[in-house]
Amino acid sequence: MGNSPLSEWRVTQAMKIFGPNSRLSGTHHWWWQRLSAISLIPLSLWFVFSILSQLNSNYADVIKWVSSAPVTLLLILFFCAVFYHAKLGLEVIAEDYIHNPSILALSKALIKTTVILGALVSVIAIIKISFFTS
Numbered sequence: 001m002g003n004s005p006l007s008e009w010r011v012t013q014a015m016k017i018f019g020p021n022s023r024l025s026g027t028h029h030w031w032w033q034r035l036s037a038i039s040l041i042p043l044s045l046w047f048v049f050s051i052l053s054q055l056n057s058n059y060a061d062v063i064k065w066v067s068s069a070p071v072t073l074l075l076i077l078f079f080c081a082v083f084y085h086a087k088l089g090l091e092v093i094a095e096d097y098i099h100n101p102s103i104l105a106l107s108k109a110l111i112k113t114t115v116i117l118g119a120l121v122s123v124i125a126i127i128k129i130s131f132f133t134s
Contacts, residue, residue, distance in 0.1 A: 036085040043078040063133050072130040079122035087115040
């Protein structure tokens with residue numbers, strides 16, 4: 001009975017669910033996507049209203065605004081959350097539509113690289129404006 005097809009199927013299913021590479025990654029991914037979305041609600045509202053409030057400002061006023069510590073911190077949090085949420089969503093799309101494991105791995109690597117570069121460029125630009133622009 002230990003070698004029956006049913007018991008092999010159960011072992012296979014258990015390994016898929018609790019195997020060394022699973023870490024229940026689907027649930028983990030799902031939670032992080034929801035948490036990033038929830039964090040983006042207030043950050044996005046703040047960002048939109050802040051940008052709208054700066055529409056009639058001149059360059060110097062916008063630089064002064066970005067240079068204030070709370071705004072700098074909120075901008076960095078906003079862009080990091082946006083890029084992280086985008087990464088999570090793009091990975092799900094890739095997993096759903098790319099069935100070749102090699103192409104999927106390449107796609108995920110490109111997604112991760114692009115998102116990290118986008119976040120880094122955003123954070124560096126904000127820091128440069130905040131600390132190195134007069």
